[in-house]
Amino acid sequence: MIGGAQKRIGGLSQSAVFSDSSSYQSFCLISAFLGIIGHSLNGVYFIYILGETHLETGSYSFDGFTESHKELERLKQQAQQIEPFETSLLQAAGLKPGMKALDVGCGPGVVSCLMARMVGDDGDVLGVDASDDLMGVAEQMGQAAGVNNLSFQKADIYQLDLPENSFDFAYSRLVFQHLTDPQSALKKLLGVLKPGGILCVADIDDDWLSIEPEPAAFRTLIDRSTRVQAGQGGDRFIGHKLGAYMESAGFNDVDVHVMPITSKMMGMKNFLDIGLGFRAFATSNDEEHEVAKRELQTLSELSHRPGSWGFLAIFASMGKK
Numbered sequence: 001m002i003g004g005a006q007k008r009i010g011g012l013s014q015s016a017v018f019s020d021s022s023s024y025q026s027f028c029l030i031s032a033f034l035g036i037i038g039h040s041l042n043g044v045y046f047i048y049i050l051g052e053t054h055l056e057t058g059s060y061s062f063d064g065f066t067e068s069h070k071e072l073e074r075l076k077q078q079a080q081q082i083e084p085f086e087t088s089l090l091q092a093a094g095l096k097p098g099m100k101a102l103d104v105g106c107g108p109g110v111v112s113c114l115m116a117r118m119v120g121d122d123g124d125v126l127g128v129d130a131s132d133d134l135m136g137v138a139e140q141m142g143q144a145a146g147v148n149n150l151s152f153q154k155a156d157i158y159q160l161d162l163p164e165n166s167f168d169f170a171y172s173r174l175v176f177q178h179l180t181d182p183q184s185a186l187k188k189l190l191g192v193l194k195p196g197g198i199l200c201v202a203d204i205d206d207d208w209l210s211i212e213p214e215p216a217a218f219r220t221l222i223d224r225s226t227r228v229q230a231g232q233g234g235d236r237f238i239g240h241k242l243g244a245y246m247e248s249a250g251f252n253d254v255d256v257h258v259m260p261i262t263s264k265m266m267g268m269k270n271f272l273d274i275g276l277g278f279r280a281f282a283t284s285n286d287e288e289h290e291v292a293k294r295e296l297q298t299l300s301e302l303s304h305r306p307g308s309w310g311f312l313a314i315f316a317s318m319g320k321k
């Protein structure tokens, strides 16, 4: 048997790969009783286990963070620090009072709450996310915000169990950089939108990330975390690709807004926490994790240095069904 990891394929889990036909055939005999199916391709034999599908979270799994309270704080900050920016982005994308909206990969629900306020009492918002823990946090966030047109549901972006043609607006923020199959996710979102409904996908592109002055630790931290995220199926350079992805998934009138964020908007400390804090976790082993933490520590000294700057860009790709 070759290959160990489970992989999401449609509604099935690919869970084993055989390189010789005799072991595959013996397996088929047993499988006939267990409800397992298989196929062969170019002499390689695949089997699929029916039933509950493995949840594919690509390069982000909140439930897998060892210091999840720190990551939760970072996610909240990341959303709260730039709320005015977020409001303008959602307005530019076409979110309006009365709309039925979806926040996909909503995380702790900070942006879902903002969307709920924007659509008002005549609209409603559903936040969905793959993480059980984050859905719990989001529920509390919604209650604390006092919005009653907001609900949350655990869901995998690839297998949204939602009616077709049912949403006016869908938003996905800082999720697509983690997906192994952005095209499938886009097609799923196209399905749940009403005709004329709008999708806005917002994400980063590391070609647009820079700080000044640039300590050596910045480049090593960025290079390592980018490599690790790519190894898990993510893409830190997805920003400039989103427009093309949306057009090929079948969206119309696609437009991309590149929106700059600078350390001036939130202070250098917050910029570093939000823009780089995640990087310490994007490591393949404990040793790298320690190195990354030291690099972050070095970079944090810039927070107190007058004249230091940070720049990044959010690519917001918008299109209609």
Ligand SMILES: C[S@@+](CC[C@H](N)C(=O)[O-])C[C@H]1O[C@@H](n2cnc3c(N)ncnc32)[C@H](O)[C@@H]1O
Pocket: 055, 056, 057, 058, 060, 061, 062, 075, 078, 079, 104, 105, 106, 107, 108, 109, 110, 111, 128, 129, 130, 131, 134, 155, 156, 157, 158, 172, 173, 174, 175, 178
């Ligand atoms: C960096 S967080 C962004 C959270 C939120 N959108 C925000 O901006 O605050 C990425 C989110 O994507 C979610 N996610 C990753 N893969 C997913 C999938 N396949 N289906 C649904 N959510 C997913 C994660 O659980 C996580 O909450």
